[in-house]
Amino acid sequence: MKEQTIRSFPGIPALLLLLVVAASILYLFFTNLPGAPGSSALALAACLLLAVVGAVSLGGFYMVEPNQAAVLSLFGKYVGTVKDQGLRWNNPFFSAKKVSLRVRNFESGKLKVNELEGSPIEIAAVIVWQVVDSAEAVYNVDDYESFVHVQSEAALRAMATSYPYDQHEDGAIALRSHAAEVSKHLTDEIQERLAQAGVHVMEARISHLAYAPEIAQAMLQRQQAGAIIAARTRIVEGAVSMVEMALEQLSARKVVDLDPERRAQMVSNLLVVLCGERGTQPVVNAGSVY
Numbered sequence: 001m002k003e004q005t006i007r008s009f010p011g012i013p014a015l016l017l018l019l020v021v022a023a024s025i026l027y028l029f030f031t032n033l034p035g036a037p038g039s040s041a042l043a044l045a046a047c048l049l050l051a052v053v054g055a056v057s058l059g060g061f062y063m064v065e066p067n068q069a070a071v072l073s074l075f076g077k078y079v080g081t082v083k084d085q086g087l088r089w090n091n092p093f094f095s096a097k098k099v100s101l102r103v104r105n106f107e108s109g110k111l112k113v114n115e116l117e118g119s120p121i122e123i124a125a126v127i128v129w130q131v132v133d134s135a136e137a138v139y140n141v142d143d144y145e146s147f148v149h150v151q152s153e154a155a156l157r158a159m160a161t162s163y164p165y166d167q168h169e170d171g172a173i174a175l176r177s178h179a180a181e182v183s184k185h186l187t188d189e190i191q192e193r194l195a196q197a198g199v200h201v202m203e204a205r206i207s208h209l210a211y212a213p214e215i216a217q218a219m220l221q222r223q224q225a226g227a228i229i230a231a232r233t234r235i236v237e238g239a240v241s242m243v244e245m246a247l248e249q250l251s252a253r254k255v256v257d258l259d260p261e262r263r264a265q266m267v268s269n270l271l272v273v274l275c276g277e278r279g280t281q282p283v284v285n286a287g288s289v290y
Contacts, residue, residue, distance in 0.1 A: 003135040003198070006072060006080025011061055011087025018057060025050050060092035069134040070096040081134050099134040107207055108153050115175065116164045120212035123160050123175070125186060127152045128203040129194070136198030144197050152204070155189040165211065175209055182206060243270045 028047040063086070064070050070082045072094040082088055083101075090096075105128040115121050129148060131137045137144040160175065163182060167174035173181050186204040194201060247263070249255075 001078065001135050001139045003133045004078075004080045006082060006090075008082045008084055008088040008090050011063075011089045014089040015061070015087070018054060021050065021054055025054065056092050058092070060089045060094070062088055062090075062096045064088055064098075067100065067102045069099045069101055069131075071099055071134050071138045072096055078135060078139060097138055099131055099137055101131055101134070103128060103130045103202065105129070106149065106152075108149070108156060110208055111153060111157060111160070112212060113157050113160045115160060116162060119165060120214070121160065121165055121175075122208065122210045122212055123156065123206060124208035125152070125156050126203075126205055126207045127190060127201065129199050129201050131198055132200045133198030136196065141197045144199065147197050148194060148199055151193040152190050155193055156186065159186045159189050165209075175206070179206065239270070243267055246270065 025047050028043055029051075062070055064082060064084060066085055068083075068085075070088070072079050072082060072090060074091070074094055079094065082090070082096075105126060107126045108124050110122050110124045112120060112122055127148075131144070141147040159182070162185070163173055163175045163178075165175050167177045175182055183203070183205045186206070187201055190204055191201040247267070
């Protein structure tokens with residue numbers, strides 16, 4: 001079922017024409033009443049017939065607002081879509097169903113799902129969408145607005161299970177750290193599900209993301225531990241580089257000649273100073289170095 005454009009007639013001229021016909025019917029009716037001079041039963045019958053036709057023609061008027069479409073059907077058969085704005089007129093036996101073509105958005109409820117590593121999380125998203133094919137929206141699904149909501153939440157659940165919450169490996173995509181990639185995946189996932197409903201998904205972004213309450217504290221401790229390990233790793237890497245540089249410069253400048261034992265002791269002392277959480281207390285040796 002694809003959208004087809006059908007021609008419609010301007011409603012204002014049709015309404016003026018109908019008013020003229022109505023005035024003519026009233027004139028003929030009163031001039032052809034029984035007993036009136038020159039009255040005719042045939043003219044009176046024609047007058048009544050025109051009145052019935054005029055009354056039926058009133059059912060052909062309908063209003064189309066900006067960014068709105070009227071889907072017309074005749075006894076259950078789709079005949080076309082009208083997008084011309086204003087008062088329009090068509091066959092009075094056509095039934096018109098209005099469909100909004102405006103850009104709309106909604107926020108899904110907070111869904112509780114398991115991410116890729118199995119941890120329960122809470123996630124919600126904002127979806128921006130628009131009807132682009134009114135015929136598919138009306139006839140391919142029962143209620144396209146409800147269809148959009150249900151399928152969007154289903155796509156959000158499927159997407160959330162494809163990524164971990166946090167990035168634990170370099171190059172891996174995570175829900176919390178890769179918003180652009182995740183949003184694109186979510187948009188494509190929803191668009192694939194809504195294509196048959198004549199809906200175009202313009203954007204889909206995560207609006208809420210958090211661990212489930214029952215594991216939030218444990219995950220916070222895990223994040224803190226990861227941050228501490230990462231910081232310690234950087235500190236150790238920097239300390240080793242500084243110790244190596246110090247030993248190379250002492251040797252190059254021939255400041256002191258250290259045997260392996262004293263060299264190891266110096267490395268140990270430097271690492272303690274550089275990697276310690278608190279400031280170290282120096283001990284001054286007033287005697288011989290050895």
